[in-house]
Amino acid sequence: MNGTAWLESMHGHLGVLACAALAHPAIRMRKGAPLSSGARWSIGLTTLGVVGAFATGLVIYARYVAEVRPFVFRASAQAGLLFETKEHLAFLVVGTSLGACACALLAPREARSLRRLASLLYALGALACLGTVLLGTHVASVATFAR
Amino acid sequence: MTTADPPEGEHPRHARLRLDLAWGALGFGVGAPSSYMFVRLWERWRDGEGDPGLVLRTAHTGFVWRSIIALWGGLLVGALAHTLSHRAALRVGSAPEVTSTRALRGEHRTAVLLALVLGAVAALAAFFP
Ligand code: HEM
Numbered sequence: 001m002n003g004t005a006w007l008e009s010m011h012g013h014l015g016v017l018a019c020a021a022l023a024h025p026a027i028r029m030r031k032g033a034p035l036s037s038g039a040r041w042s043i044g045l046t047t048l049g050v051v052g053a054f055a056t057g058l059v060i061y062a063r064y065v066a067e068v069r070p071f072v073f074r075a076s077a078q079a080g081l082l083f084e085t086k087e088h089l090a091f092l093v094v095g096t097s098l099g100a101c102a103c104a105l106l107a108p109r110e111a112r113s114l115r116r117l118a119s120l121l122y123a124l125g126a127l128a129c130l131g132t133v134l135l136g137t138h139v140a141s142v143a144t145f146a147r
Numbered sequence: 148m149t150t151a152d153p154p155e156g157e158h159p160r161h162a163r164l165r166l167d168l169a170w171g172a173l174g175f176g177v178g179a180p181s182s183y184m185f186v187r188l189w190e191r192w193r194d195g196e197g198d199p200g201l202v203l204r205t206a207h208t209g210f211v212w213r214s215i216i217a218l219w220g221g222l223l224v225g226a227l228a229h230t231l232s233h234r235a236a237l238r239v240g241s242a243p244e245v246t247s248t249r250a251l252r253g254e255h256r257t258a259v260l261l262a263l264v265l266g267a268v269a270a271l272a273a274f275f276p
Contacts, residue, residue, distance in 0.1 A: 061210070064207075081199060091213075091217060092180045092268060095179035095217070099172050099177065099221070101172075102169070103169045106165045106168045106169040106172055107166070107169040114169050117173055118173065120261060121177070124266075
């Protein structure tokens with residue numbers, strides 16, 4: 001397995017982990033209760049996972065475009081286009097998670113409503129992340145680095 | 148701690164500041180993905196339908212630039228949300244319990260709006276390659 005294929009595997013695992021982790025604050029904060037220190041840690045780590053998945057995706061992206069994308073399009077133009085959709089969803093995931101994380105951590109104790117809104121953002125992020133994971137896995141099944 | 152001690156709590160000014168910043172963060176969370184989709188829609192309008200040949204020729208930097216512009220858009224929306232929250236506080240006073248409830252009185256409307264905006268963004272993201 002070459003370095004990029006290894007990184008892609010890491011990226012995929014982080015992505016799946018992020019997807020599961022995002023559902024956690026979405027459920028826990030839905031009533032807007034103040035956060036315990038454990039919940040703060042969990043929110044921080046979730047965001048780290050999402051940013052990690054996004055960042056490793058960016059690292060392998062240049063080689064994907066140069067080396068894998070032509071094969072994906074040759075095998076299936078639809079899969080090639082679906083990768084583009086995955087990019088858009090990935091940005092939705094990282095944008096909503098960063099905003100929701102900062103909002104949840106900054107909201108004062110009595111601002112329950114803000115935490116409820118943050119949980120809504122997390123729920124959308126989790127759904128978008130599920131879509132990203134499914135599309136990423138589908139495209140990687142068509143063509144990938146470890147050919 | 149003895150019974151005579153005052154209850155522990157955050158200084159109202161700090162709580163106020165955090166409330167404004169939290170609104171700003173929420174604004175960023177909605178603004179950044181929305182800005183991304185606006186940039187993407189503009190690109191589609193400029194370049195036409197999603198043509199596989201065209202997509203194959205695009206460089207990987209396209210996504211990076213789009214993301215940077217969207218982050219910038221998110222920061223602007225965040226700054227706007229922060230300012231609106233701050234102004235609401237000036238109107239209704241600075242006690243955090245008061246402002247957090249009164250400033251958030253329209254929270255249900257905000258929640259519905261948030262869901263609609265992000266739902267639209269997600270739908271656009273899902274349908275436009
Ligand atoms: C948080 C967001 C993201 C999640 C959850 C995610 C998830 C995934 C998953 C599950 C895979 C499949 C891995 C495998 O089966 O080996 C994958 C593949 C991939 N992702 Fe992501 N990803 C995200 C963001 C990104 C970003 C931002 C980029 C770059 C722009 C990117 C680039 C790639 C590439 C190049 C592949 C390999 C595709 C192939 O081998 O054909 N990802 N992603």
